[in-house]
Amino acid sequence: MTPLDETREALAALEDAVNAQPSLGELDELRRKFLGKTSVVKGALKRVRELPADERPAFAAEVNRIAAVMEERLQTAAVASAERARAARLNAEWADLSLPGTGPRRGARHPVTVVERRCLAVLRNLGFTLVDGPEVEDEFHNFDALNIPKHHPARDMQDTFWLDSKRVAGGLLLRSHTTTVQARVLGEGRSLPIKVASAGRVYRNEAVDATHLAMFHQLEGFWVDRGLRFSDLKGVLAEVVRGLYGADSRFRFKPKFYPYTEPSLGMDLACTTCEGAGCPACHGAGWVTIIGAGMVHRNVLTTFGYDPEEVSGFAFGWGTTRMASQLVGVAKVKALYDQDLRLLHSIHRSA
Amino acid sequence: MKIASEHLLRWWTSPGPITRTALAQLLDDVGIEVKRSEEGGTLLSLELLANRGDHRCYLGIARELHGRMGGTLVLPTCDPVVVGAAPVPLSVLSPLCLRYCLTALTLPETPGALDEADLLPVLAAGLSSVSAAVDATNITNLEFGQPTHLFDADTVVGGVTVRESRAGETCRPLFSTRDVSLPVGTLVIADDVKVLAVAGVIGCEESKVTNGTRRALLESATFDPVAVRKASRALGIHTDASARFERGADPSLVEVGAGRVLYLLRSRVGAEVVGETALEGSWVNPQRTLVLDPERVSHTLGRRFPVQEILSRLCRLGFDCWQRGSEVEIEVPPGRTWDIHHVEDLYEELARSVGYNDLPATLPSDTLGVSPTPGQESRERVEEVLLGAGFYEVITNGFYSRELIDPLPVPQGHALRSHVSTENALDRAFSLLKNNTLVQALDTVAQALRYGQQEVRAYEYSRVFLPDPTAPNGLCRERQVLWAVSAGPARAPSWQDKSGAADVWLMRGLVEELAAELRQVFSFRPGPVPEMLVSDLLHPARRAAILHEGQVVGILGEIEPDLVAAYGVKRQRPIYLEINVEVLLISTRSQSATLPPARPPSVRSLAFTLPHRVEAEGVAQSLRTAAAPAGKPRLSRVEVADLFVHEAPDGGLASRTVTYTLNFPQEPTSFSEEQINAAVFELVGVVERRWGAAGVHLRGAI
Incomplete structure (x- = not known):
């Protein structure tokens, strides 16, 4: 070879x-x-x-x-x-990514707070500034100043928690609505325009069940200035509802009675569950009342030294508790106030 | 209120055909809300406006529809009432009785019955047919909103007097088996010996009509709304009549009401009026007039309202009105004097008669947005830290029960036992306004554990109510607090590793993160915190005050173990945090940053052994504050890097070795290794001189 x-x-x-x-x-x-x-x-x-x-x-x-x-x-x-x-x-080096993740888990705001923030953001965009008020109130700011005299049937609309009359003269109570903030702000004698939002806990002395609470949350806005009109109220409410529920939301107005406004109105939203067709969520009506509103009553303006011939205003409010229950689909609102972390987890984690 | 749509359409004839669905929508649109429609729309459940007493009858509803749509208002037949001599002696002694008319009539021996068509409103309202006499009064109330009442005349002793009740007076209301005491001053109808009825609320058993009644006295009256309301509430008796009177009835309708009852009983069962009808009372038609400026109406409602249109719409609603110059003058009808006081009330009448949805909507020009308040901004930032740490926001009640605070390990007289009480809570769970949030935090933990939730992280922005007679309201101060509670594992348990339990340091870390987010400096003072109400509810050796600029602004610590057990929490040691919200609202400091050094610092470690209860921070503070001579290395940072707990000697307490990391900057002056080591040696001396007597000694240096 x-x-x-x-x-x-x-x-x-x-x-x-x-x-x-x-x-x-x-x-x-x-x-x-x-x-x-x-x-x-x-x-x-x-x-x-x-x-x-x-x-x-x-x-x-x-x-x-x-x-x-x-x-x-x-x-x-x-x-x-x-x-x-x-x-x-x-x-x-194969990693079994079918195993669940282990990263830090974020918590969550309460649904009522989530709704409240959204509402306040919409109101901020319209120029309303948040003002806080006390929850222990006097009869004047909760009732009298708001054109709800003693023995008026309107007081029946809001069963009230009265407080310790043995310790203090005069009627102190837990505020039954956030409209007390309106009375307090007007009582400060601010210069016009006054554009305020208020939000927080309110109390009603009611028998508690799955859908009725002794403490829940409300939010309201009011605007006092020269020349404000009923049509302005409607326009602002329309903006609020579009801001909260979308530009194509369907709504309607209807007469209502609130002692502190005249004329008063209610605002219905086409039921978001059935889109107006009627379902258990809206009791078959197709509409859900979401907002109560009206032109500030002249007696309220007069009480605080504003001349109703010169100055007008409007106020509107709604229950953020109810809105939150609609948002997360929990019809029994009491569950939202039971500190049940399981429910809050599931709301936060639901896809 | 439940009505029969068929009966309503007898009262109001629509200008054109109207379906039941359209009728329901129309009612909604005028503020008479249809809550439920049954039997194909023949039965409607209505929710009425609280101020509109006049809506509580077919006439009121029909008039509202007439005002909106026009058409024809058809009133049912009534017998004429001849006012004259009283059938029995009648005295109205109280101004709270506005108008009172009394008519005597005889009822036939055979009771008879009303027509089925007559009874439709009664049956639609869910009432039962009782007798022709009772049914006739019920029909009249439902149709006209005029409550009437029949007394058996043979039970009336002497005359009839409308007066206020006297001390010790009692009566037995209809359907009751016991006498009830009447508060002094209650407006009553009485004969010479007894009370015949509580005015505007309910009749009495002794004088009620029965099938055997042959002689009756028909009452048709109007009473002061507040008087009726007070009586109704005092007796706890709420009737259709009281509901009507409380909202203000129409004093001009008393004769009409009597006439309608008389017509039904005469024409259907052959009853006969005896003599004339007595009419008494203090009411005088106030003939309230208001003047509307059409320009102002148009401006307010955003649409032009000519004078003729205003006249037409208000007339259809039952107002007398006429043009005076460029304005419209309106006389308020007697039935509306309770709710029509101002021109704005008429604006509402006009708006409703047009339809709220048919009025324009405008947006004022001044709708520029505003920024969040500092409080809103601060809360958002604080919450971001809490959420990032896995905390969930909960909402607790503003009150709690006495039972919930009973287990607190504090004596009577302790501030935690002092509460503002609710006076009239329907539920004992709402008897006390909360003066602390720890109890509810613990309750949150207990509840979570009961439901099998092992990892508990909860927080709330809440309020406590602290009794204080010197407070502006004379009762209490409200303090807003942020509280948080954690229990269970420090991290979410996973298949990967098992975390240790959440402890006080985890909560302290949370506070440090809050401080960093707000660019504030919080410090901690271990030990009791007398400034905070809940200090005594925390573990005495595991609690600390949170300080800001030298002031106590919060507290954190482990909840006292016996208290935890008393609330049914087992095998967990919940950690509680509370911070005054005011401190979180302080404006955050402006942001400033310094560039990190180009040369890394020299790092050394020192390990000291500390006897039980000598705080690591004390030694760290001595290191930090040790003076360094000019030109020598100076410490920039001291941190705890490690901690080792030694085994406790028999009968003794465990000591700990704490390792500190010391940073010596190398800028602007750089130092040699030897110089750094010498500085460390100096620091060891500082610690041993300060803490040597307490038993602190050097374990090692690196």
Whole structure:
């Protein structure tokens, strides 16, 4: 066998070896074996001198070509081997992403707060500034100043929690509506225009059941200025409802009675559950009353020194508790006030 | 109120055909809300406006529809009432009786019955047919809104007097088996020996008509609304008549009411009037007039209202009105004097007669938006921290029961036992206004655990009511607080690892995050916090005051273990936090930042062993405040890096080794390793001199 035959045979042997998908370490061994100092290729090159001068160039060229092929095979095999090794490593690092996540879990605001914030944001956009008021109120701010005299049937509309008359003279009570803030703000004698929003807890002395609470949340806005009209009230309410329920929301107005407004109105929204067709959520009416409103009664303005011939105003309010129950689909509002973290979790986590 | 739509359409003839659905919509539109429609719209349950007593009858509803739509108002037949001599001696002694008419009549031996058509409003209202006499009075009330009453004349002794009740007077109301005491001053109808009726509320058993009654006295009257309301509330008796009178009845209708009862009983069962009808009372038609300026009406309602249209609409609603110059003068009918006082009341009449939805809506020009108040902004930021830490907002009641606070481990006389009480709560759970929020926080934990919720994180912006006679309202101060409670694992349990329990340091970390968010500095003072009401409800060795600029603004700590057990909480150690909301409202400091040093500081660690109850912060403070001579390395930061609790010796208390990380800036002056080491050595000396006597000693240095 000639040296050239031996070299070609070595190339065939190398190709067999790299086809067996050696590891990078085994490839190093193959490199030493087939291209190292003691390899057939190196041996063949050493024997060039033994050949006639005219055969040497062709011989050397052929051996070098075979050596280059070997080098290329080894490099290709090395790349393939590295890729196989990488793939094996990554496969070994498999993570079971079917397992639930473990990141920190965010809490959530109460649905009533969520609704209240949305409402206040809409009112802010219309220029109403939030003002807070006390929950322990006097009879004047809760009733008298709001045109609800003693023994007026309107007081029946709001069963009241009266407080500790033994300790203090005069009637103190838990505010039965956030309209008390209107009385307090007007009592400050602010200059016009007055544009205020108020929100918070109110109390009614009622037997509590799944849908009636002794404490719940209300929100209201009022605007007192020169020249305000009933049509302005309607326009502002329309903006409020579109801001809360969307530009295409359907609503209607109807007469209502509130002692502190005249004329008074109620605002109905087409039931968001049945879109007006009638369902249990709207008691078959297709409409849900969401807002009570009206032009501030002249007696209220007069009580606080505003001349009703010069100044007018309007007020509007709604129950954020009820709105929240509609939002999250919890018909029994009491559940929202039971500090039930399971319910709050499920509301927060529901898709 | 429940009405039969068929009967209503007898009173009001629509100008065109009207379906039952359209009728219901029309009623809604004029403010008579249809809450329920039954039997294909033949029966309508109505919710009436609280101020509109006149709506509580077919006539009032029909007039409202007439005002809106026109058509024809058809009044049912009434017999004429001839006013003259009283059938029995009649005295009206109280001005609270506005008008009182009394008619004597005989009833036939065979009682007879009214026509089925007559009874329709009674049956639609859910009432039973009793007898022709009683049914006739019920029909009249439902149709005209004029309550009437029949007395058995043979039970009346002497004359009839309308007066206020005297001390000790009693009566037995209809359907009652016991006498009831009448508050002094209650308006009553009485004969010479007994009370025949509580005026405007209910008749009495002794004088009621029965099938055996042959001689009757028919009362048709109007009473002062407040007097009726007081009597009704005092006796706890609410009737259709009292509901009508409380809202103000129409004094001009008493003869009409009597005439309608007389017509029904005469024409249907053959009753006969005896003599003339007596009419007494203090009422004088006030003939209240109001003047409407059409320009002003048009401006207010946003649509032009010509004079003729105003006249037409108000006339249809029963007002007498006429044009005077450019204005319209209106006389308020007697039945509306209770609710029509001002021109705005007439604006509402006009608006309703047009339809609120048919009036324009405008938007005033001044509707520029405003920014959130500082309080709103602050709360948003505080809540972001709480939410990020996994807390859920809950809402608790403003009050609680005595039973809920009974287990508190504080003696009588402790401020926690002092409450503002509700006087008339229907439910004992609402008997006390809360003076603290810890009890409800603990209740939240207990409830969560009962429901199997192991990880509890809850917070609330709430109010407490602290009795204080010096407060502006003479009763209490309201304090707004932010409270939070945590119990269970510090992190949400997962398949990956099991977290330790939430503890006081987790809550302190929350406060530190709040401080960072608000760019404020809060510090902590371990130990009792007499400034905070709930201090005694926290673990005496695991509580701390939260301070801001030297003032106590809050408290945190573990809830006292026995108290926790008393509320049924087992195997959990809830941590409570309370902060005065006022401190969270302070305007946040302006933001400023310094660039981090280009060269990192040199860092060293020192470990000191501290005996039980020597606070780690005390040693850290000594390190921080140690003076460094000029030109020597100065500490920029000291932090606790590690803590190891040693095993407690027999009968003793465990000591702890606390490792502190010390940072020495290398800017603007850089120091060699040897200089830093020398400075550390100096600091060891500082600590040993200050704390050596307390048992603190160096454990190691790196």
